[in-house]
Amino acid sequence: MPDNQTHQEAPSIGVVRESGADERRVALVPRAVASLIAKGLDVVVESGAGAEALMGDDLYLAAGATIGDAWSADIVLKVAPPTDTEIARLKAGSTLIGFLAPRNTENKIAALQNAGIVGYAVEAIPRISRAQVMDALSSQANVAGYKSVILAASLSTRFFPMLTTAAGTVKPASVLVLGVGVAGLQALATAKRLGGRATGYDVRPEVADQVRSVGAQWLDVGIDAAGDGGYARELTAEERAQQQTALETAISTFDVVITTALVPGRPAPRLVTAAAVHGMKPGSVVIDMAGETGGNCEVTVPGETVVINGVTIASPLNLPSTMPEHASELYSKNLTALLELLVRDGRLDPDYSDDVVALSCVTRDSVSNRI
Amino acid sequence: MPDNQTHQEAPSIGVVRESGADERRVALVPRAVASLIAKGLDVVVESGAGAEALMGDDLYLAAGATIGDAWSADIVLKVAPPTDTEIARLKAGSTLIGFLAPRNTENKIAALQNAGIVGYAVEAIPRISRAQVMDALSSQANVAGYKSVILAASLSTRFFPMLTTAAGTVKPASVLVLGVGVAGLQALATAKRLGGRATGYDVRPEVADQVRSVGAQWLDVGIDAAGDGGYARELTAEERAQQQTALETAISTFDVVITTALVPGRPAPRLVTAAAVHGMKPGSVVIDMAGETGGNCEVTVPGETVVINGVTIASPLNLPSTMPEHASELYSKNLTALLELLVRDGRLDPDYSDDVVALSCVTRDSVSNRI
Structure with a gap:
């Protein structure tokens, strides 16, 4: 045999x-x-x-x-x-x-x-301490999270860092990361490194401390939807409505929005509505890292970069490969x-x-x- | 009238x-x-x-x-x-x-x-204190210097920051900036922000302190060629040979080389020879910001991005416009x-x-x- x-x-x-x-x-x-x-x-x-x-x-x-x-x-x-x-x-x-x-x-x-x-x-591979060294989802998410910020900075019409020059001061870019897993946390850390003001949001309140640990702000909209295996569960209809209202208001104030929200085995949750994109300033950027499961942004075209009312929405499908x-x-x-x-x-x-x-x-x- | x-x-x-x-x-x-x-x-x-x-x-x-x-x-x-x-x-x-x-x-x-x-x-506009607020060369060079690093990070196969993960540690990228005017200094500062190890080189030894002030190393090859208006003068044949030998050795050890060297009214000095590019590790990146006056790198194609032996050489012509x-x-x-x-x-x-x-x-x- x-x-x-x-x-x-x-x-x-x-x-x-x-x-x-x-x-x-x-x-x-x-x-x-x-x-x-x-x-x-x-x-x-x-x-x-x-x-x-x-x-x-x-x-x-x-x-x-x-x-x-x-x-x-x-x-x-x-x-x-x-x-x-x-x-x-x-x-x-x-x-x-x-x-x-x-x-x-x-x-x-x-x-x-x-x-x-x-x-x-x-x-x-189960996400337990002993298996962290084998956790390819995490290792590749680290790459993707870092590169999402580099991509955002490439596409942005603005600086990330605050700049004090003889010709005046430029405000730092404000960066919102929706979905704070490994990729989201690395995106927050990278945005912060580059001089941006970073804010994280997740439906799992327990990640707030991790967000703060990289020097980012925590956006609290009052939802708790922690699920299995470190992922979030799907929200109820009521929670979704509550989240949508809160996020639409918040998103309009950011220069860059990076989304990484996944619900295992389900289409990616829609966190950035078309109305939210419409509310953003021209020149702002959305990087939707959930394109493979349909995207976190309503106007995402997976794998493409589109510009709507001056807002660039990019949905790269395989950032680690870059x-x-x-x-x-x-x-x-x-x-x-x-x-x-x-x-x-x-x-x-x-x-x-x-x-x-x-x-x-x-x-x-x-x-x-x-x- | x-x-x-x-x-x-x-x-x-x-x-x-x-x-x-x-x-x-x-x-x-x-x-x-x-x-x-x-x-x-x-x-x-x-x-x-x-x-x-x-x-x-x-x-x-x-x-x-x-x-x-x-x-x-x-x-x-x-x-x-x-x-x-x-x-x-x-x-x-x-x-x-x-x-x-x-x-x-x-x-x-x-x-x-x-x-x-x-x-x-x-x-x-003369580069005097009173006229700094009008200095468009400097304001746009600030943009170009920042964006050159974002471009390098986009093209690199590697991280800029050191990364400590469960799957091991990634070394920070080493970044060499050749020509430390406003653009070069901003490139050094940005590379440093992003977590890279930054080193600056210039034929004007007086900029060494500025390089160190942004947390970067100074590469000394023993040449002093300060010229008028804050720019460098052209080197003698002997100085050029000395510089070429020193730079070819140094360049091979860097992940990223960003060049910004200009001599007013003259073609850009050739600082990165084809041999130096050949000595770089595959996956390394050269950003040549002097493409408009012919480039600082011997294999630069102004306005294009070329890959030679796995080394990417990009020569963007109008970074401020991006x-x-x-x-x-x-x-x-x-x-x-x-x-x-x-x-x-x-x-x-x-x-x-x-x-x-x-x-x-x-x-x-x-x-x-x-x-």
Whole structure:
């Protein structure tokens, strides 16, 4: 049985080239390759896997990898969810680790199960202290939150910092961040760094202290909707109306609004209405980071940048990919840490009694059949 | 004589619409219009003059301006140098204030003289304390210096700030600014704000203290080439060789290089050789702000962004225009201050015994004839 064979000897690790046009990240950077090789694992890298992250095959070779058919490795590491074509290239019984979009109704998890692939979704890693080092959602949200502010500053007709010049003083930009998870907190911190006045809003009052800890103001509209797993629950109709009124008033006073609000498995909540955009001063900017699930802003066109009454509304879909070097570096560390739970004593030997392993394995049914 | 007439009554001020495709600034913002009107002047604004700066005709009307033929005003305010077509629209004997590129061999100053226009070039305002409030070169360089860092952060594959996350620590970006005038100093300050490690270099050792005052390091290569008017003189062949060797070594260690070195009336000095670019790590970024005079980097394509061996070299030509609101606001204050020297007791009555007036008037020959 090929399955048993892979359990007897050191598994090979494959690092494949991403096929998405906008995906510049790579699952494992050369430095991480070197650390796996030092542990006695073989690493096969698809030619050009790191090219878009500006890490050439030569760097992978220097780290000890071979350049070759990474898709038929025992454990394949990837960033974006696989396409059907990509699943067909994986060998039966192999393991795939990456973003698998388990909460997305159109995911490929059933296809992986049918192909006999064991899939670990980084999104399904529980957000507990011990697993923070593997938390790819957080590491990539850090990148996205930082870059959202850089993008806002690029698009703004105004300075972020207060500027005192011989020709007069320019007021600092006021920045409102709606939804304060990892991305929102990093956006607040970055806006503050750059000299802006930052304000955070969330329906989970417990994040107010985190907002204040980065030097930002907390916008309180009197709603408490903390939900499971650190996310918010959906609001009631009454709460939504209360929130909408409060936010419409608040938004009109800000130069920049950055939205990052997500409700797991549901369309993104609409926090910025068309009326709120209409109330903003021309030259203001909205960065909607929830475009992939429809957007937090009513006039968002996911993936596009539109200008309405002089207000720019940008909805970038994959901000981490725009900083491929550091995003890949952090993601590498996440995957390397997860691999340590799966490869024990040099063999692929996942311990399914460990919650981190059990919960991140989203093809568990097929795994159960095999155990 | 029409000339005498304009001296007898309050001159009309015209704010025209810029014709350059990439020029989003406007010479006078509505707030500045209101201040001139409070002084009893008439202001005529060309329809759409502020549109690209997101300041609609309605705002100018609300400030007390009329929308109409701004080109036939007594004093026309502009941003970019006029085209021949635009000069033809000015009335004989009128005054034009704006960037007139007096040091550019292809400027329109002779054309203005031939048309009987009195031109004041903001570039020719002496850089003395009293005239700082009119110093448009400085106000716009502040915008450009800030935006150069935002652009670098947009293009970089890396973070600027140090980031300490569960998945490890990311080193801060190292930023080298070559040429520390107003733009360079603002670039250093902005890079520092954003969390980068900033280093400044200039051939004028006296700016070292300014560099250190914004928390940046000073790169000393042992050259002293301070010149007139706060600018540097051209280096000798020997100094150039010394500088090139020192910079090639230094540049390879930086994530971001921003160049702002100008020598008045001469092509921009070549500070970043092709070899230096070749020595940089893939993913690094060069922002060449001297593209208009040929660039400080040997591989710069003015106005373009090119990638060579994974290093991005961007040469934006008009960064202030990308922040039209604040750039226009500061420029407005510069022009308003200069106007105060030209319009006295409600009449156009320039005092040519004032150095600021005399030196900024670049069509002085024709003026002398008229006085």
